Amino acid sequence: MPTITMMKSKKIDGSLKKKVFDMLTKITEDDTTPGLHVEPVKNAVDPRVRTARVDINHRAILFKETVEDDTHYIYVGTWPHDDAYVEASRKRLQVNPINGVLEVLNEAPLPPEPKTSPESPFTPPKEGTPKSPGNPEPPTAPAFVNPIGSAGHTVKSLYDELGLDRRVTSAALAARSEAELDAAAEDAPAWQQDALLGLRAGMSVDDIKDELQLGTVPEEERNLSEGERFKKSFDQPATKMQFTYVGEDAEALKDIIENSSFDAWRTFLHPSQQRYVDKHWKGPFRLSGGAGTGKTVVVLHRARALARANPEARVVVTTYTNGLADSLDAQLRLLDPDLPRAAHLGGPGVYVRGIDSLGAQVVKAASPAELTSAGLAVLGSSDVRLQNRTDGREQWDEALTVTTHALDPALANPTFLRDEYEAIVLANSITTKAEYLKISRAGRGTALSRARRVDVWNVVEAFRTICRRQVTASFAEVDALAAAILNSRIGPGIADHVVVDEAQDFNAGHWLLLRAAAAPGQDDLFIAEDSHQRIYGQRIPLSRFGIKIVGRSRRLTLNYRTTAENLHYAVGILSGDSYLDIEDLSESTTDYRSLRSGPVPVVKHGKSFADELDAAAEAIKRWRGASEKATIGILSRSKYQASRIVEGLNEHGIRSRTSATTASKNSNDQQIPLVMTMHGAKGMEFSHVILIGVGANSIPQASILNSLADAERQDMLQRERSLLYVAASRARDELLVTYSGDPSEFLK
Incomplete structure (x- = not known):
């Protein structure tokens, strides 16, 4: 058959x-x-x-x-x-x-050869070279330099070294504009399109071979x-x-x-993704990459591969929020409905939960003796009675009120205190003032004298006392308690393999829990993250938690989601700052590239918020008129702005929704514009995106920067910049940005 x-x-x-x-x-x-x-x-x-x-x-x-x-x-x-x-x-x-x-080629007559011999490196036109009268360039436009030819590549070399179709490379080398370069690759097989895109981005032939895992046919197989x-x-x-x-x-x-x-992602993986699905590592591995490069796709296929290789293996998949975890779980069921599933945490099969949910489950299931021991080790108290969890802001405010201290406003700040507590106190299991006074605070930025350390510790003790009285603990404390419980047990933890998505936002409690969840060994931790998308937690090097990934870290650079134009715009938002990754190394965006092209993002300035809504309504009507299948996301910095957007669109006769879960997959609700905050849009994508209210008074938000110390202020500014990058990178096809008054400093 x-x-x-x-x-x-x-x-x-x-x-x-x-x-x-x-x-x-x-x-x-x-x-x-x-x-x-x-x-x-x-x-x-x-x-x-x-x-x-x-x-x-x-x-x-x-x-x-x-x-x-x-x-x-x-x-x-x-x-x-x-x-x-x-x-x-x-x-x-x-x-x-x-x-x-294996490839399918579209045969056509060879295009005209470049004016220079295809066997020789392409020479860009010299200054003053006459342009074709049928297609004159604007007098102010810079001369186009063909990036493939100017790098010394020829039709023959690209065929001999990579196997690229001569028709395709001949057209590419003859291209005199970006549009002609796009057209040259249009009919090429997928792998050849990727190779040409890499050449355009300045990648070497060896780098392209490595990314696509291209070899050479052995002589005996010819x-x-x-x-x-x-x-x-x-x-x-x-x-x-x-x-x-x-x-x-x-x-x-x-x-x-x-x-x-x-x-789609379920059936076809790029070779640069597949290698990270299949490969084994003798310890933790980190996969980084910009928005839309397919990290989550690799996470899903990686979890599936581990479970398929050993159905008895305990594979835990986790991420920053329960909402993101639910999305991963749904996609994993779509990828493989028959995948072995764990009935409970620690059971054989795949288990998907948000990281804080994992910590809460461990603490809830712990014996009284384990809780007592963990409480002493983490909080310095055997009294661990938890009825709920808290973000801690109210408790920090109260602790500052009831404590006598000489902290200036930049230090007497819940944001500074929470970060100090998580990065220094919880990360190092500090339970006494003496321990805190001795511990190194390297990386925290804001210096503290001995007297100020004493003041901070007194506030920390008050915070812990208040939490005990309220029978609560912060999310980070619960995760640290869970880690202590797991570390006290004899055995291999709650997982054989932990696969992590969106790890850039994890705090010290999360990393302590992850290290305790799986015993060190082959394929213990697989960590996917993008430092440029850190919009919640503070950056803490993994080495502080015994997670050593030196030499086991790679990056994805090919964007599958958005157009090259949208990618260029989104990455441009990051250009005003420098970023460090979770290994404390500089993180670059220069080699990100996209296979798709489309309209240039539009930025519109209005005199008022009403003008912004007018522009948004006009764009929505135009997009929906052009395609009934357009998915439209309208993103704002705050919930207050989002509510104004819903009301304003309604006045324009446009129905919108505020929750992704309100749309039925079997209805046209998916095409109803979704209004949400930029934070809420994390992990989502739309064919069309509108960013409303990107003004100087909205992002960065002045209220969250007030009274912060310089180091914390710079970190918060970077997170606000990353938030706008995350929002802009949700767009697949078209992006509209509006503001009234002065623009955000991140748009300049």
């Missing part, structure tokens, strides 16, 4: 999904069935190409390959009847002779039969980013078609 491979392609129209499934199912049963009309195409560049009837108006394009005497079909896509024949006639399936990657080479091509990571083998599995075929996932 014939088998099927699906190629990554455009999504199947909803009305055709069942028809495509029926057609492919019938092919696996008997490809000679008359009603299928599986037919070769006249004058096609590849004699193996076929078209098959989907319905009277549509035909599918497939390649028929023979592998070890068995018939195999590669489904390429479905087109309108006449278009299908045109497309099929120019498509050619091949195993790349240089690197062994004489293999076509079918044998086809079979071996599926060992190549770059093949798997565009093709997935289905075989005769009707359920797998249906799942791919019904969910349109053959162009």
Whole structure:
């Protein structure tokens, strides 16, 4: 019976999904069935190409390959009847002779060669070179320098070293604008598009080979039969980013078609992602990358791979909030409905919860003796009775009121005290004044004299007393207690593997808990984070918690979410500051790149907030008129602004919603604009985004900066800058930014 491979392609129209499934199912049963009309195409560049009837108006394009005497079909896509024949006639399936990657090429006459020989490095036009009269450049525009040619690459070198199609590279080297470079790669196979994008970004050939995991076909394999080479091509990571083998599995075929996932993260992983899913490390590993680079995708596939490799393994997946954890859990169920699931924390299978929820569960399940011991070790008290948890702000305010101290306003501040408590006191299990006076405060920024340390400690003691009286503890305290409980036990912790997403916002209590959750060893901790998206916690180097990742840290740089224009704008917001990662090393954004292009983000200035709402309403109506499937996110700095936006849009006749959970997947509610805060939008994405109220008085918020010491103020400013970056990077296709009055300093 014939088998099927699906190629990554455009999504199947909803009305055709069942028809495509029926057609492919019938092919696996008997490809000679008359009603299928599986037919070769006249004058096609590849004699193996076929078209098959989907319905009277549509035909599918497939390649028929023979592998070890068995018939195999590669489904390429479905087109309108006449278009299908045109497309099929120019498509050619091949195993790349240089690197062994399976690819479908679109054959066309070679474009004109560059004026310089393609065997020689491209030379950009000299100053004063006449421009084409049919396409003159504005007199003020800088001369375009082709980044691929100017780096010394040639058609021959790019074919010999990478296997890039000569037609594609010839067009790329001849390009005289960014638009022409985009057009050159438009019809290229996915891996070739990625390679060209890397070349444009200044990556070396070796770096591109490493990212795409491209090798060279061994000499002994060059004489293999076509079918044998086809079979071996599926060992190549770059093949798997565009093709997935289905075989005769009707359920797998249906799942791919019904969910349109053959162009999505569930089915195809980029080689740079796949390597971090599969690889094993002798200790903690950190994966960083900007917004939209696919860290969460890797987290999900990594958890799945660990559980599949050993169904008895205890795999804990965690993240910063319960909301984000719920999203991970839903996506994991979508990725693999049959994945082994743990019935409880510490049981075999995958267990998904927010990090604070994990800490609370450990404390709740602890014995009285364990609680007493942990209380003495963490809080200096055996009285650990917890009825609830708190963010601590009210308790810090009260502690400052009831304590006699000489702290100036910058230190007598709940934000400073909370950060000091978590980063120094809890992180080092300090329970006495003597211990606090001796401990190093390296990295805290704000210096404290001995007298001021005494004052701070007195406030800390008052805070702890108040919490005991209220039968509560801060979230960080509960996590630190949980870590102490786990460390006191003999055994391998509550997990064999912990996979973490959004780790940049974790505090000291979280890191203590993570280190205690899994015993040090192979694949114990997998940490995904982006220091540029830190909008909550303070940055604390992992080495302080016994989490050593030196030499086990990598970065993703290819953006899958947003257009190059939106990416450039969002990254530009970060340019006014320098960032350190959780290894205390400088974090760069210079090599982030996107495969997609689109409109340049629009920034509109209004005289009033009403003007901003007018601009937003006009954009929403235009976007919805252009596409019924547009998903629109409207983000503000505060809840107060969000409520004004909802009211204002309503006055414009635009219905909006304020919760992502209010939309039914089976209704048009998904297309109702969603109004939320920038903080709330973390982890989400929309086709279109409007950032409203990005003025000098809104972001950064003056109220949260008042009375902070210089070091804390700079850290808070960086978090506010990161918040705007997070918000801007939620947009896939189009971004509108509005403000009234003076613009935010982050827009300048």
